Amino acid sequence: MSDSNGALLEASNVSKVFGGLVAVNDVNFSVPERGIVSLIGPNGAGKTTFFNCMTGLYRPTTGKVIFDGRDITAKRPDLVTKAGVARTFQNIKLFRTMTALENVQVGMHSRMKARVTGMVLHTPFVKREEKASIEKGRELLNFVGLKRHGELAMNLPYGDQRRLEIARALASDPKLLLLDEPTAGMNPQESEELRQLMEKLRTERALSILLIEHDMKVVMNVSDYITVLDHGEKIAEGNPQQVREHPRVIEAYLGSQA
């Protein structure tokens, strides 16, 4: 259930202060249902910090985050995931010594219900659930284009690792997917594949996506809406065309001489 103005995620007046450093300063932000929104800005603008504020890794100094009508501000990360928000990480945080499939299975943790007694006794419920988790895992891996299900995560090539992160995030059946620089380190072809994947996610799985990205081609092509941060503050927002031509955005990226 979304609230009255139709936004799936609504962040208001979010700030994050570390000691004397203001990393995020009074940012208002929203993501509509089935929307793809990008968050861009120069390095150090506070984008990942903002992500972390929304997913419970940081407690915002001020502000509120409302998701799907519920207040998730400063909730524990696993509760945020349970509520339907999943994320990937800027620096890949896969479980390196688990296989790709196992990584995805961990992603399903909050949706599985097996209890210790059941696990020990191998009750039919648990057996079914495990089997289903394997099937779902394989399906997700195939969806993102990962073929080596039994390969250890750390042995996967970089592009596959990024894909695995996404598959793992999808495993919790989220309504909102936060992707932190998903195309970092990818070549143009891989980036394009990822962009197509994001479109698929929106259409086939009715997901909203919030994206931190530096690859402007991807951003401009995939976003419905872009918000620009610089030095922790929102300096511009709008559709790709508007943002592309916004003077402050140009200044932030290129400097004020141009």
Place this chain on the structure above:
Amino acid sequence: MEAASIPEQQPEPEARTPRRSPGAYVWDNILPFLLGAFLLYFLVHDFNRSFDDLKTGLSNGTIWALIALGYTLVYGIIELINFAHGEVFMIGSFVSVSVWQALGLTDTTAAGVGILCIIAVLPIAMLASGSLNVMIERVAYRPLRNAPKLAPLITAIGMSFILQNVGLLWRPTPDSAPDLIRSQANYFTVFNTGIEHSDVFAVVVTVPLLVALLWFVGRTKYGKAMRATAQDMDAARLMGINVDRTISLTFALGGMLAGAAGLIYALYNGVIKFNQGFTAGLIAFTAAVMGGIGNLKGAVVGGLIIGVIQALSDDYAQPVWTPAIVFAILILVMVFRPQGLFGEETREG
């Protein structure tokens, strides 16, 4: 990696560090409040007795302070608990007593000769312990610098056991140190409490060492290198600091202090045994944590506080409870205030 930055114009944004409520202020400082209240209670309750405990505790505490400094120096620089540090202290005691015994000193040795031998042996004990600590680092910690934190901790335990075994083989039964300072004799009396030779001795040896250490760490180039490495090892390396040598130096210093503590302990306590390091190590570590691990001043204050707590506990409760009380304090501090008294707030609020 994102780095936060300060916005250029600053109309004061509302999102500054929020003002703390009085309750939060009390909570932040609850540890010193509690300690202060605790001490006050006992002093009021029975001044003479408590003051005597206070005196005992403070002089005992100097020994813990010296050992705690070793822990804190090492932890500050490589974020590792030197599990074998207690044994380094024990070896300091053993070396001191062995040299004195070799020199034929006894309880009746003339005071002048005794003092001379103490002065002579102190550097020996410090050197022995210092080198031992450096060797430990070289053998047990350096090869594992990049391994997950579990590995060096395990090797540290291994090292501790090996050294205890050495101690055991060296002196299977407790041994007594010659009473070179006539430890029980009174110097003077304050508030009805006798200040004995041993108390004075402990302070007289410890204070100069502390001063020297603080000067070294704060004022010399080597100390600066230590502090830089403690803050950011990679940056220090980039600045041309030989990080390996700096770490060795840190271990050397910590070891030397432990060696001095060992010598003091031998004369103060009179009796030494192979497993004195295990208990002493835990107690001193508690002191270091209470003071704020990584903080030199904190280690000293922590040592003194723990000494006082021990003395009060031995007196008012029973000696059997004291270890449990000290460990309980360790647990409470680590859980509720891991930064100790003087450490920085490390947890995100």
Place this chain on the structure above:
Amino acid sequence: MSAALATFRGNMRTVRGAMPSWAWGAVLIALAILYPYITDNINLPILGGHDDLLDASIQTLGYIIMALGLNIVVGMAGLLDLGYVAFYAIGAFVIGWLGSQQFPDINNSKGIHFLVQSKSAISHQPIPGIHINFFFVIFIAAAFTAIWGIILGAPTLRLRGDYLAIVTLAFGEIVPRIFENSQSGFFGIGSIDFSNGRQGITPIDKINFPWTTDTFKYPLELKPAYWVALGMVFFTIFINRRLRDSRLGRAWIAVREDEVAAAAMGVNLVRTKLMAYAIGAAFGGFAGVFLGTYNNTVNVDQFEFGFSVFILCMVIIGGMGNISGVILGAIFLSLVNRDLLPQLNTYPEKIGLNFDVTSINFGIFGFLLLVMMVLRPEGFLPSTRRKLELHESELEDEVVAGGAMEPQLYEVRHE
């Protein structure tokens, strides 16, 4: 790296490939069951034979259970616990309370009995004290110890590696001390004698099957005790394997690998860690009961820091997280403990049970630990995972892209 792994696996296959794996399992189980008959007929150098060897083997079975328990905490969930001896102590004291004459006044000196012999064969008077059948006590103790696992584990949840280690060590020191000082009242509260101080509680009831009042006759007749212990070991292995391959097992490994990512994937860190502590502790209590009755005494001298390290060594040397490896590690270290014992026992500090002459052995253990960690931190038979983790720094060069570095940017919040 995957090439090396494949070769490793290939090598293993040639031996294992001789029979399907279930057949190997059956062979091992059969050997384990028939083992007492084997020991009856051998007398090896160093190892000894007959009852001596069987006795040592029975003790080892107890340690295996504990090593598997600690394996859950340290090996799977990655929580460095240096105080595991506390759980052994708790389990042992449970049978000290529920299987001896420690509480002679209870029930008007008539005692409480459950599925045990309630009247003395000689005097035909009811035996005072609480006496509950062994097979119930082991589960009662497991549950009780599990609760303590949670209680002692809860404060440690926010702590990192070495801090965690020290706090668990402190707990491992406090718990036996509390028992030691509970001769009049529990640590001074009340007046019941819970532990008989330093003398300990002895004798402890012998095991009897619930359907009969005939008790086992160890140390005269060891075989039944061996088989009971073996049964307990099989039970432990069974549970470990089921958990390892389950949702919880995966959660443990995820927590060990990367807490932040695990939480982001929906793993409740607090619950997962507490589960590890609880279940790990339960096995400590489980084994503690058996060893308590087998040794016929429960005495604080049996519970020292050295024991925690002993069990930890088994987990580490055997390869953390790897069930078979840990079992092998337990057997190996028990051998080392038992056989170097007489060799080096020239300077006994204390006389007593196995662990009191530990100081000497610990020099050896210490050395072993040192060597292991420096040369082969993953143990003898590491779970493939652990091997990869520990050699990761060597592989860092091979890992693709700059994105693989982990800045400590995120701090983890637990509620």
